[in-house]
Amino acid sequence: MEQxxxxxxxxxxxxxxxxxxxxxxxVFGANLLIFSGFFYMTDDARAMLPTARVDHIVDLIRxxxxxxxxxGLFSFLFGVSFWLFLDRAxxxxxxxxxxxxxxxAWLFVIGAVHAxxxxxxxxxxxxxxxxxxxxxxxxxxxxxxxxxxxxCAVLAPALIGGLRSLLMEPAASREALNALALATFSSGxxxxxxxxxxxxxxxxxxxxxxxxxxxxxxxxxxxxxxxARRLLHVELxxxxxxxxxxxxxxxxxxxAFNLIIALGSLDSSVAHDxxxxxxxxxxxxxxxxxxxxxxxxxxxxxxQRLRWRRYLMMFVPVGRMALTCYLFQTLLGLWLFYGFMPGxxxxxxxxxxxxxxxxVIGYLAQMxxxxxxxxxxxxxxxxWLWRSLTYWKRQSLRTHVAAAN
Numbered sequence: 001m002e003q004x005x006x007x008x009x010x011x012x013x014x015x016x017x018x019x020x021x022x023x024x025x026x027v028f029g030a031n032l033l034i035f036s037g038f039f040y041m042t043d044d045a046r047a048m049l050p051t052a053r054v055d056h057i058v059d060l061i062r063x064x065x066x067x068x069x070x071x072g073l074f075s076f077l078f079g080v081s082f083w084l085f086l087d088r089a090x091x092x093x094x095x096x097x098x099x100x101x102x103x104x105a106w107l108f109v110i111g112a113v114h115a116x117x118x119x120x121x122x123x124x125x126x127x128x129x130x131x132x133x134x135x136x137x138x139x140x141x142x143x144x145x146x147x148x149x150x151x152c153a154v155l156a157p158a159l160i161g162g163l164r165s166l167l168m169e170p171a172a173s174r175e176a177l178n179a180l181a182l183a184t185f186s187s188g189x190x191x192x193x194x195x196x197x198x199x200x201x202x203x204x205x206x207x208x209x210x211x212x213x214x215x216x217x218x219x220x221x222x223x224x225x226x227x228a229r230r231l232l233h234v235e236l237x238x239x240x241x242x243x244x245x246x247x248x249x250x251x252x253x254x255x256a257f258n259l260i261i262a263l264g265s266l267d268s269s270v271a272h273d274x275x276x277x278x279x280x281x282x283x284x285x286x287x288x289x290x291x292x293x294x295x296x297x298x299x300x301x302x303x304q305r306l307r308w309r310r311y312l313m314m315f316v317p318v319g320r321m322a323l324t325c326y327l328f329q330t331l332l333g334l335w336l337f338y339g340f341m342p343g344x345x346x347x348x349x350x351x352x353x354x355x356x357x358x359x360v361i362g363y364l365a366q367m368x369x370x371x372x373x374x375x376x377x378x379x380x381x382x383x384w385l386w387r388s389l390t391y392w393k394r395q396s397l398r399t400h401v402a403a404a405n
Contacts, residue, residue, distance in 0.1 A: 024326065
């Protein structure tokens, strides 16, 4: 029989759920730029929007503080979840590794359905493929694991970017594909949307330019595994000095480096050159990771204060239903912006200024819905399905059934 978790263990799980819920807040905001069609629009089309002047400022803020930081935190937490999953499996006397691989297989299936039938920018498949390698690092020392994580998260993407530019011509522009996506997603039928989804997905999945991003994601998975091994076996208070250092250093480096990238200070489009593309990616990935760690450290420090913990716990329901919320955000985005859905059909009509309102209201709705759902059920619907498939056994869903068992 599984032992009930002690309060300290529950606190650590709650903190991970807070981080995950907070990460989904940023992920939703970043993805809205793609859902809305703003990502696919040309600079001239963006300038025609009624809020264009304010959009430029809002988008600069997004590039500095949001883009790639929250998805990085979400990736980091996948590595943390791997360690927690194995720990729970050990407590039950189960074979955690084989269960984890089965869990990844079903995650890939869910991600493939999500990408190929709904929205092509799915991240779940990358997690499923990258996660296959995580068990290989279980016996690696913490020092080596941290070095490998930082190498994959920062240095390797920069090296790949520099070598790619040195050995290959610059990648062809996706302007034509973006124009096709914008036109189809705004007014096309479902069959046409599927076709463009598949074409675009194949284009980015097998593009050499995508490799640095995929390697950087894997680096964050490793960093999450390192953090879980290094930090979760003791109280957060014991690492207060570390969190403060990461918060201050990460904020300074992160803001400075992200401003450099957001303002376009480094042009990496020069053919057969190593230094500029390498430097740009090194600064970009360093800035992304620095702010990700600063955000996580800030929450870790606030979570230790009871007054703040009360507010942070509002993120827990979203964090516990992360997969459901991630998929729900896609359905909400399709309903709001895509032409084939019976919704407002806002594709290509609003910029970042109005999207901030959609972002905040949409996320608050998710916080309310998840809190109501978890009063009656143990898992979100997607989590329940994923868990049932992993264990190949229908899981009890209602809370009173679980209590009775």
